[in-house]
Amino acid sequence: xxxxxxxxxxxxxxxxxxxxxxxxxxxxxxxxxxxxxxxxxxxxxxxxxxxxxxxxxxxxxxxxxxxxxxxxxxxxxxxxxxxxxxxxxxxxxxxxxxxxxxxxxxxxxxxxxxxxxxxxxxxxxxxxxxxxxxxxxxxxxxxxxxxxxxxxxxxxxxxxxxxxxxxxxxxxxxxxxxxxxxxxxxxxxxxxxxxxxxxxxxxxxxxxxxxxxxxxxxxxxxxxxxxxxxxxxxxxxxxxxxxxxxxxxxxxxxxxxxxxxxxxxxxxxxxxxxxxxxxxxxxxxxxxxxxxxxxxxxxxxxxxxxxxxxxxxxxxxxxxxxxxxxxxxxxxxxxxxxxxxxxxxxxxxxxxxxxxxxxxxxxxxxxxxxxxxxxxxxxxxxxxxxxxxxxxxxxxxxxxxxxxxxxxxxxxxxxxx
Ligand SMILES: [Zn+2]
Numbered sequence: 001x002x003x004x005x006x007x008x009x010x011x012x013x014x015x016x017x018x019x020x021x022x023x024x025x026x027x028x029x030x031x032x033x034x035x036x037x038x039x040x041x042x043x044x045x046x047x048x049x050x051x052x053x054x055x056x057x058x059x060x061x062x063x064x065x066x067x068x069x070x071x072x073x074x075x076x077x078x079x080x081x082x083x084x085x086x087x088x089x090x091x092x093x094x095x096x097x098x099x100x101x102x103x104x105x106x107x108x109x110x111x112x113x114x115x116x117x118x119x120x121x122x123x124x125x126x127x128x129x130x131x132x133x134x135x136x137x138x139x140x141x142x143x144x145x146x147x148x149x150x151x152x153x154x155x156x157x158x159x160x161x162x163x164x165x166x167x168x169x170x171x172x173x174x175x176x177x178x179x180x181x182x183x184x185x186x187x188x189x190x191x192x193x194x195x196x197x198x199x200x201x202x203x204x205x206x207x208x209x210x211x212x213x214x215x216x217x218x219x220x221x222x223x224x225x226x227x228x229x230x231x232x233x234x235x236x237x238x239x240x241x242x243x244x245x246x247x248x249x250x251x252x253x254x255x256x257x258x259x260x261x262x263x264x265x266x267x268x269x270x271x272x273x274x275x276x277x278x279x280x281x282x283x284x285x286x287x288x289x290x291x292x293x294x295x296x297x298x299x300x301x302x303x304x305x306x307x308x309x310x311x312x313x314x315x316x317x318x319x320x321x322x323x324x325x326x327x328x329x330x331x332x333x334x335x336x337x338x339x340x341x342x343x344x345x346x347x348x349x350x351x352x353x354x355x356x357x358x359x360x361x362x363x364x365x366x367x368x369x370x371x372x373x374x375x376x377x378x379x380x381x382x383x384x385x386x387x388x389x390x391x392x393x394x395x396x397x398x399x400x401x402x403x404x405x406x407x408x409x410x411x412x413x414x415x416x417x
Pocket of ligand 1: 070071072126215266319320
C-alpha cells in the first residue's frame with residue numbers, strides 16, 4: 001500500500017450523488033486506506049474525524065467514477081476509417097493494422113488519459129493479446145484488459161494450441177500488475193474466432209472462475225455471416241468457413257457456451273429480438289451498450305430498455321476512437337439517455353453502478369458506499385432543476401470533470417484551490 005493511500009481524507013462538495021442512495025447536500029466521503037469508510041454531510045464527517053485532511057470542492061458535485069464496460073485504447077484520434085458500414089470500416093481497419101503497430105502504444109496512453117480526465121475510474125479494455133495492458137496499468141485507473149486471440153495466427157491454428165497459448169499469455173501478463181488491474185481472455189467475435197476455439201476458451205474461463213469478453217450481434221453483416229455464411233464479413237474472412245449456423249448471433253454464442261454470468265457481451269445492437277433477450281437473461285450474461293459506435297457504423301439500436309426490464313445487467317462502453325468520438329463514458333451515457341428517453345438517474349446509474357455490476361465488480365466500485373473503493377469523479381455542476389442527475393451528466397459529458405479519484409488517490413485534478 002502506498003503512503004498516499006494510507007491517509008485519512010475527506011472529499012467534500014456542494015452535492016454528493018452516491019447513486020445507491022439519495023443526494024446529500026454539502027456531502028462528503030471519508031476515505032481510509034483507499035476505501036470509503038463513511039458517507040454523510042461534511043459537518044458530520046469532520047466532527048467525527050477532526051484529524052482528516054479535507055479536499056473541498058465548493059461549486060461541484062461528487063459522483064461515482066465512470067465504469068467503462070467496453071473500450072479499446074489503441075486507436076488514435078483523428079484518422080478513423082470511414083463509418084457507415086461495419087464491413088467496409090473493418091476492411092479498412094485490417095488494411096491499416098501493419099502501420100498501426102508504430103503508434104498503438106502512444107494512442108493507448110492518450111486514450112487512457114482522455115478517459116481519466118473524463119472521470120473514468122474503472123475500464124474494461126479489449127486489445128489483441130492484451131497489448132494495451134501496460135498503458136491501462138500506468139493510467140491510474142482500475143480495470144481489466146481482455147486479451148483477444150486469433151487462432152489462425154497461432155501455431156498451426158489448432159483450437160487446443162491457440163487456447164493454451166492465450167491462457168498462458170494472460171497468466172504471464174498478470175505478473176507484477178497493480179492491485180486493481182487484471183488481465184482476462186476475450187473471444188473477439190463470432191466471425192474471427194472459430195467455434196471450437198471459442199468453446200474451449202469459454203469452458204476454460206468458467207472452470208477457472210475467470211471472466212470473458214466478447215463482441216456479439218454488433219452489425220447486420222455479423223447477423224448475415226452467422227445465419228447464412230454470406231455477406232461483407234464472409235468476403236473479408238473468406239477462409240473462416242464456419243458461418244451459416246442458421247442462428248442469431250446471440251443463440252449461436254449460447255450454442256458455443258460463450259454466454260455465462262462472467263461474460264460481458266459488447267454491442268448487441270443488430271436484430272437482438274425478444275428470444276435473444278430471453279437467452280441473455282437465462283444465461284446471466286451481461287451487456288456493454290455502445291450506442292455512439294453503433295450509430296457511427298450504422299449497426300442499429302440495442303434494445304437496452306427491454307434487456308433491463310428482463311434483468312440483464314447493462315453497462316455503458318465507449319468502444320475505441322476509430323468508431324466513437326471520445327473516451328468520455330458520461331458522454332456515452334448521455335447519448336443513451338437521449339436515445340432511449342431515460343431520465344438522468346438511469347443514465348448516471350448505467351455509467352457507474354450498472355457497469356460495475358455488469359463486470360462483476362459491483363461490490364467493489366460503482367457507487368459511493370462504505371466498504372467500496374473510493375472511486376469518484378468531481379464535476380463542475382451545482383444542479384438546481386427537476387432532474388439533477390441529468391444536469392450533472394450533461395456537465396460531465398461536456399468536459400466538466402475537474403478531478404478523478406481512484407482508490408482514494410487523486411489521479412487527476414484541475415480544480416482551483
Ligand atoms: Zn469493441
